[in-house]
Amino acid sequence: MAQEHPAFRSGFVAIVGRPNVGKSTLLNQLVGRKVAIMSNRPQTTRHQIRGVVTTDSGQMIFIDTPGIHKPKHRLGEAMVETALAALREVDVVLFVADITSSQIDQDRQILQRMKDLTTPVFLVLNKIDAEEKGKILSKIEQYQSLYPFAEHIPVSAKRGTQLNVLTEQIMFVLPEGPKYYPDHMVTDHPESFLIEEMIREKVIHLTREEIPHSVAVVLEQMEQRPRGTLYVQAVIYTERDSQKGILIGKQGAMLKKVGELARAELERLLGNKMYLELWVKVKKDWRNDDSVLRRFGFENLS
Ligand SMILES: Nc1nc2c(ncn2[C@@H]2O[C@H](COP(=O)(O)OP(=O)(O)OP(=O)(O)O)[C@@H](O)[C@H]2O)c(=O)[nH]1
Ligand SMILES: [Mg+2]
Incomplete structure (x- = not known):
């Protein structure tokens, strides 16, 4: 039997x-x-x-x-x-x-x-x-x-x-059910999402007060270049000029630090060499702007 x-x-x-x-x-x-x-x-x-x-x-x-x-x-x-x-x-x-x-x-x-x-x-x-x-x-x-x-x-x-x-x-x-995802898959978010989030995490770690909350990261370009390097260009949006200044830092020191930390961790996680180019832009009061929020991927707006 x-x-x-x-x-x-x-x-x-x-x-x-x-x-x-x-x-x-x-x-x-x-x-x-x-x-x-x-x-x-x-x-x-x-x-x-x-x-x-x-x-x-x-x-x-x-x-x-x-x-x-x-x-x-x-x-x-x-x-x-x-x-x-x-x-x-x-x-x-x-x-x-x-x-x-x-x-x-x-x-x-x-x-x-x-x-x-x-x-x-x-x-x-x-x-x-x-x-x-x-x-x-x-x-x-x-x-x-x-x-x-x-x-x-x-x-x-x-x-x-x-x-x-x-x-x-x-x-x-849990009920009896199918295997929804293949065995070794741990998440179904695209790499681009992980990259945006990792950059935001480093900003949160390195800044204080309102800045961590007022930042959004948007990946603008991502391509695999020869010799296995992943080229990524991303924009860090913030709400005010003063915040932009802090995020760039003296002679670009803050932005450089964010980039270094994000790149090091992403290279480890993705197993890929990476060239990361970061820009900072101001989008005034974006956290209250429905059209911007939608563009940044927030769908649950009532
Ligand atoms: N001591 C201790 N700290 C923890 C533990 N789990 C999480 N933390 C700390 O709690 C803080 C918040 O952790 P997160 O995992 O980001 O918390 P979260 O609930 O996802 O927070 P939000 O995304 O803001 O809702 C971090 O500093 C963690 O290191 C734990 O088991 N013990
Ligand atoms: Mg959380």
């Missing part, structure tokens, strides 16, 4: 929560490669970012989302809408919270918006590496009083702690 194989399970898993709780760090750890940029500033992620994990028994397609916050401009509104839209398209929701944060009230407000969901929601309490062990249990209890979570898993996305438990629990609730 032929041996019965367990069914192949597959499905979509949204990663949602407040800004800066570690959603993109979690995605990257799960996938085992950097597909989403990360920073210690809130509102880093602006789009849905997919990462695929395939095992012998199933496939999980994770969707990282922008942090849910009170928007102050049209870009923020589009980001929040992008995050909420992911909730409606998935089989499981991971609600990520920062166990070290005392702002549980903001989580309460987000969970309130999720109260009509019929999809199972897992509580993923992140950053346990930075919290006293004795406090973890009471935090879990606090959160459980806010929402009927299907599971709760304390993790450290940064260190990779407990992520195997998390994926086991996810696989358990």
Whole structure:
């Protein structure tokens, strides 16, 4: 008699929560490669970012989302809408919270918006590496009083702690389904997207105050040149002349640093030599300009 194989399970898993709780760090750890940029500033992620994990028994397609916050401009509104839209398209929701944060009230407000969901929601309490062990249990209890979570898993996305438990629990609730993506595919975003995001990450790391938030990166040209060099030209848009000055820096020092850091990491990730040419341009108040936002790829504008 032929041996019965367990069914192949597959499905979509949204990663949602407040800004800066570690959603993109979690995605990257799960996938085992950097597909989403990360920073210690809130509102880093602006789009849905997919990462695929395939095992012998199933496939999980994770969707990282922008942090849910009170928007102050049209870009923020589009980001929040992008995050909420992911909730409606998935089989499981991971609600990520920062166990070290005392702002549980903001989580309460987000969970309130999720109260009509019929999809199972897992509580993923992140950053346990930075919290006293004795406090973890009471935090879990606090959160459980806010929402009927299907599971709760304390993790450290940064260190990779407990992520195997998390994926086991996810696989358990996923339906039988097809292999949506081929075995070794970790994301379906084009290289151009990764390049734009990586440049933006370096700007976020090297600048302060409003600049990280006021920057958008648009790839203008990309071509494979002889001897294996990838030639890339990109524009960093910002909102004011003063910001443009800071981004270029004294004798171009800041722009050079952004370019060096982005190129080094991209060359490692893409396994390709790269020639990166960066320009800075001003687009006044672009975060409130619907036509510019659409051009920059933000579709969720109500
Ligand atoms: N100590 C600790 N820090 C973490 C952990 N996970 C993420 N972080 C840090 O938290 C900060 C935010 O991480 P991100 O992954 O960018 O957070 P995010 O939720 O994607 O943020 P947005 O995209 O702005 O919504 C970074 O400084 C991370 O290094 C963790 O497990 N432990
Ligand atoms: Mg993020």
